[in-house]
Amino acid sequence: MPERAQILPGTLDLLILKAVSLGPLYGYGILLRIEQISRGALLIEQGALYPALFRLVRQGLLKAHWDTSENNRRTKFYELTSAGRKRLHQEEADWNRLVAAIASALKAHPEES
Amino acid sequence: MKALALLRSFASSQIHRSRFEDDMDQELRSHIQDRTSDLVRSGIPRAEAERRARLDFGGYQKFKEQCRESVGAHFIESLAQDVRYALRMLRKYPGFTTVAILTLALGIGANTAMFSVVNTSLLRPLPFPNSSQLVDVWARSAVFDFPHLGLSLPDIADIRDQNNVFSEIAPYRFSGFTLTGHGAPRRLDGVEVPISLFGVLGMRPRYGRTFTAAEMQPGQDREIILSSDLWREQFGGDPRAVGITIILDGKPYTIVGVMPPQQHLDFVTDVDYWIPFAPTKEQLADRSSHGIPVIARLKPGRTIQQAQAELDAIAARLQKAYPDADKGWSFRLASLENDVVSDSRTPLLILLAAVGFVLLIACANVGNLFLSRGWSRRRELGIRSALGATRSRIVRQLLVEGLIVALVGGLFGLLIAAWGVQGLGSLLPPDTPRIKDLSIDTTVLWFTFAASILAGLLFSLVPATLASKQNVNSAVKEGGAQTGAGAQHVFLRQSLVVGEVALALLLVIGATLALRSFAKLLAVNIGFRSDHLLTMYLDFPSGKFTKTDQALSYIHEIVAAVRSAPGVQDASASGYSPLSGIKGETTIHTDAMPPNSPPAMSQGDTAFPDYFKTLGVSLVAGRDFAETDNTNSPEVYIVNQAFAKAFFAGANPVGRRLSNQYGKNPKWGQIVGEIADTRDDAAEAAPAPELFAPVDQIKDSGLTGISLVVRTNADPLSTLSAVEDRIWSVDKAQPVENVASMDQLLSKSHSAPRFQTFLLGVFGGLGLLLAIVGIYGVISYSVAQRTHEIGIRMALGANPTQVLRLVLAQGLNLALIGSAIGILASFALTRLMASLLFGVSTTDPLTFVSVTAVLIAVAVAACYIPARRAMRVDPVSALRCE
Numbered sequence: 004m005p006e007r008a009q010i011l012p013g014t015l016d017l018l019i020l021k022a023v024s025l026g027p028l029y030g031y032g033i034l035l036r037i038e039q040i041s042r043g044a045l046l047i048e049q050g051a052l053y054p055a056l057f058r059l060v061r062q063g064l065l066k067a068h069w070d071t072s073e074n075n076r077r078t079k080f081y082e083l084t085s086a087g088r089k090r091l092h093q094e095e096a097d098w099n100r101l102v103a104a105i106a107s108a109l110k111a112h113p114e115e116s
Numbered sequence: 117m118k119a120l121a122l123l124r125s126f127a128s129s130q131i132h133r134s135r136f137e138d139d140m141d142q143e144l145r146s147h148i149q150d151r152t153s154d155l156v157r158s159g160i161p162r163a164e165a166e167r168r169a170r171l172d173f174g175g176y177q178k179f180k181e182q183c184r185e186s187v188g189a190h191f192i193e194s195l196a197q198d199v200r201y202a203l204r205m206l207r208k209y210p211g212f213t214t215v216a217i218l219t220l221a222l223g224i225g226a227n228t229a230m231f232s233v234v235n236t237s238l239l240r241p242l243p244f245p246n247s248s249q250l251v252d253v254w255a256r257s258a259v260f261d262f263p264h265l266g267l268s269l270p271d272i273a274d275i276r277d278q279n280n281v282f283s284e285i286a287p288y289r290f291s292g293f294t295l296t297g298h299g300a301p302r303r304l305d306g307v308e309v310p311i312s313l314f315g316v317l318g319m320r321p322r323y324g325r326t327f328t329a330a331e332m333q334p335g336q337d338r339e340i341i342l343s344s345d346l347w348r349e350q351f352g353g354d355p356r357a358v359g360i361t362i363i364l365d366g367k368p369y370t371i372v373g374v375m376p377p378q379q380h381l382d383f384v385t386d387v388d389y390w391i392p393f394a395p396t397k398e399q400l401a402d403r404s405s406h407g408i409p410v411i412a413r414l415k416p417g418r419t420i421q422q423a424q425a426e427l428d429a430i431a432a433r434l435q436k437a438y439p440d441a442d443k444g445w446s447f448r449l450a451s452l453e454n455d456v457v458s459d460s461r462t463p464l465l466i467l468l469a470a471v472g473f474v475l476l477i478a479c480a481n482v483g484n485l486f487l488s489r490g491w492s493r494r495r496e497l498g499i500r501s502a503l504g505a506t507r508s509r510i511v512r513q514l515l516v517e518g519l520i521v522a523l524v525g526g527l528f529g530l531l532i533a534a535w536g537v538q539g540l541g542s543l544l545p546p547d548t549p550r551i552k553d554l555s556i557d558t559t560v561l562w563f564t565f566a567a568s569i570l571a572g573l574l575f576s577l578v579p580a581t582l583a584s585k586q587n588v589n590s591a592v593k594e595g596g597a598q599t600g601a602g603a604q605h606v607f608l609r610q611s612l613v614v615g616e617v618a619l620a621l622l623l624v625i626g627a628t629l630a631l632r633s634f635a636k637l638l639a640v641n642i643g644f645r646s647d648h649l650l651t652m653y654l655d656f657p658s659g660k661f662t663k664t665d666q667a668l669s670y671i672h673e674i675v676a677a678v679r680s681a682p683g684v685q686d687a688s689a690s691g692y693s694p695l696s697g698i699k700g701e702t703t704i705h706t707d708a709m710p711p712n713s714p715p716a717m718s719q720g721d722t723a724f725p726d727y728f729k730t731l732g733v734s735l736v737a738g739r740d741f742a743e744t745d746n747t748n749s750p751e752v753y754i755v756n757q758a759f760a761k762a763f764f765a766g767a768n769p770v771g772r773r774l775s776n777q778y779g780k781n782p783k784w785g786q787i788v789g790e791i792a793d794t795r796d797d798a799a800e801a802a803p804a805p806e807l808f809a810p811v812d813q814i815k816d817s818g819l820t821g822i823s824l825v826v827r828t829n830a831d832p833l834s835t836l837s838a839v840e841d842r843i844w845s846v847d848k849a850q851p852v853e854n855v856a857s858m859d860q861l862l863s864k865s866h867s868a869p870r871f872q873t874f875l876l877g878v879f880g881g882l883g884l885l886l887a888i889v890g891i892y893g894v895i896s897y898s899v900a901q902r903t904h905e906i907g908i909r910m911a912l913g914a915n916p917t918q919v920l921r922l923v924l925a926q927g928l929n930l931a932l933i934g935s936a937i938g939i940l941a942s943f944a945l946t947r948l949m950a951s952l953l954f955g956v957s958t959t960d961p962l963t964f965v966s967v968t969a970v971l972i973a974v975a976v977a978a979c980y981i982p983a984r985r986a987m988r989v990d991p992v993s994a995l996r997c998e
Binding site for chain 2: 029030031034048049050051052053054055057058060061069076077078079
């Protein structure tokens with residue numbers, strides 16, 4: 004089992020947007036998708052997913068509708084809105100910039116500074 | 117209907133809410149089910165899988181709560197919870213709640229009542245379409261110093277042709293008639309108006325029509341439109357009055373219309389009647405009689421400044437083109453809105469500010485109550501925050517309590533205001549614009565609502581933040597022990613009291629200044645005896661006399677008849693009624709002025725023999741007019757002391773020569789008497805130079821009426837019917853107008869300062885009372901808090917006197933600091949009321965010192981009661997109560 008990292012505050016939204024960007028999903032499916040795309044390296048309290056989902060819906064980044072799932076249960080599906088897609092791209096770019104900056108800062112050797 | 121819709125929307129929100137809850141529940145539960153089946157599939161026993169799934173999910177209720185917060189559903193619900201809780205808390209402490217609500221009700225009620233006056237008189241737009249475009253056009257003369265001079269008709273025509281700023285120009289002329297043939301003869305005041313005036317002011321008749329162009333010709337102008345009041349009083353409100361012919365000044369006029377009721381504005385819209393303005397050809401050509409007031413409407417987008425600039429240019433051209441008639445004349449524009457409210461604005465705004473200070477003091481008091489309660493509730497709040505309430509939640513809880521108190525206080529305040537507005541209505545000076553329309557309208561309701569909310573935030577925000585800031589541990593641990601209040605608390609409470617004292621001092625100083633000024637006003641020597649004096653005006657309908665002689669002998673007959681009435685000591689006549697506010701002005705030359713010098717101005721009037729004796733004005737030098745001073749004898753004059761001072765450097769004027777005639781070869785006369793100055797115009801104004809000519813030497817035939825003064829033995833008004841009988845024995849058709857006792861007139865002339873003084877006194881008293889209650893509350897609370905400390909001091913040997921001094925010193929300190937700030941504020945602010953004061957400086961040292969001393973004394977006295985309590989502290993029980 005790989006070592007698991009505590010999720011950074013504020014990144015859960017980004018992960019949800021990323022997970023949903025690949026197609027409409029219901030709550031538990033989003034959790035599985037996140038575990039899958041992070042290869043199980045991220046640790047989140049599962050219930051925390053839902054306040055985040057409700058918030059993203061209210062912000063207009065996601066839209067939700069009720070439908071029947073593969074196992075024939077009434078399930079709430081989430082999908083990305085165009086505003087959500089825009090936000091995802093922007094956050095991805097921001098995130099990559101941040102990671103690159105921190106990574107290069109950590110790589111720096113004392114004598115170079 | 118509205119309530120039903122509200123109910124329906126509430127019900128639907130409740131249904132939606134439960135659906136939202138169900139959905140959320142289902143969504144979260146199915147997550148756990150999915151998880152469980154996944155785990156079961158991976159080979160874990162079902163019971164263990166269910167446990168693991170729930171564990172992985174985390175706090176089920178917590179996340180549900182967070183979900184609700186995420187969509188905002190939470191807010192309303194928890195707010196309702198706060199309200200319920202607040203109501204429970206307020207009910208639990210009825211004493212606290214009652215005091216807070218009553219204090220606020222007083223403050224908000226007084227503010228609402230005062231604001232409704234300001235709203236009615238100053239804020240409500242004038243009842244005319246686009247009233248901000250309406251302007252008065254007045255003339256200004258280099259010679260006559262009058263604010264409201266009229267224009268000449270040719271000048272008006274030139275303005276109409278040459279301007280580019282007015283969309284409409286409507287000249288008008290005041291008119292007066294005696295109505296006969298409808299009960300007792302009645303004097304009516306009206307206006308001659310062009311057709312356009314009704315359009316400019318948006319006036320439409322209720323019955324009938326306005327005038328036609330054909331009726332605007334001399335000779336065709338015998339049509340009249342009645343005011344609603346006149347129509348109701350004389351024709352019983354019968355629409356069939358339209359078409360009837362009535363007799364005015366002996367001539368028939370046909371009623372063509374009746375106007376709806378108009379607002380009380382002291383303006384051309386609120387008169388008895390309107391008739392066509394039909395100047396003759398001669399009047400239209402007469403450029404030198406400047407006497408026609410004008411109302412104009414600015415074109416859209418034009419400002420008063422632009423219009424004034426254009427009028428200045430036109431005036432300059434007219435002065436050059438017609439030097440004989442227009443030299444020294446220019447035009448002055450004033451917005452109609454300003455003209456209507458000008459005199460009332462400053463006093464009303466000052467009163468509004470004063471009553472606003474009262475509300476601030478009330479807020480400080482209630483704020484103090486909340487502070488002390490926040491302190492005694494810190495254990496409860498501590499427990500709540502230990503149980504997970506966030507700080508903002510606690511602040512909100514306390515704010516909700518404050519706002520509920522404020523809104524309930526505002527509601528009671530509205531009741532107080534509804535009652536107070538009626539009182540104010542009868543108290544307001546009668547010339548306050550639109551006073552008859554005084555009412556509480558939606559603007560006032562919004563004001564009350566806003567004032568309540570603002571007051572609620574003011575007095576509860578700081579205590580709430582402070583109460584929420586405390587440390588949970590210490591609050592709960594302390595267990596409510598009285599170990600001295602937090603330093604911040606003490607500081608805040610004391611600052612509030614200091615502020616209260618400062619505001620109260622400001623209010624009381626303002627009230628005292630007004631009171632002293634009013635006392636001085638009453639003490640002014642008016643120069644005549646106002647008791648047992650009856651005044652009235654006899655109007656002569658135009659055409660009543662064809663020759664002056666007829667008018668003069670008629671006046672003699674009337675005066676002689678009145679003098680013989682039972683109960684009458686003396687009677688005489690003059691041109692203008694004393695204290696009527698109307699004065700004639702005349703140009704004069706005296707022998708003290710170099711020949712050919714420009715004329716000077718003086719007030720001018722006419723008097724009948726024994727006029728001064730009847731009034732009780734003392735003769736300083738010379739003699740009174742005699743029956744022999746008439747058209748056959750040389751011109752004589754009587755002047756007042758101010759006249760002698762102004763034109764003869766105070767020397768005896770008797771025997772000096774004087775002319776009050778304007779023109780090339782004025783006739784000169786002699787001054788035969790000097791009288792003491794009277795203040796029969798306005799007591800607060802310095803006496804103006806005034807001259808009198810004998811009624812019997814009046815030459816022009818335009819004698820339009822005479823004012824009678826009657827000295828009576830008994831109450832003047834009880835003698836009225838005897839006097840009227842005698843007048844009507846001379847002429848049955850003679851209207852008797854403006855009947856009043858001189859004391860009534862005097863009291864009326866004091867109505868504005870009396871009103872201001874009364875209200876400032878009430879506000880000052882209220883402010884003082886609240887501030888005293890505030891300082892008492894803080895000191896007694898602090899004594900209660902310090903019982904333990906005082907007990908220790910006494911156990912260590914302090915005697916009761918030292919304890920008393922300790923407590924009084926604390927109160928004195930607060931009063932001193934507050935007074936210092938209050939005095940500074942008063943210095944800065946009382947000068948705004950300079951125009952309200954008479955004979956008292958706005959920084960009158962006597963007032964400042966005595967009021968401050970009294971306030972400090974009262975404040976210390978208020979501390980005496982808690983100080984006595986402190987003295988009686990029993991050290992043993994004080995220490996045990998730990």
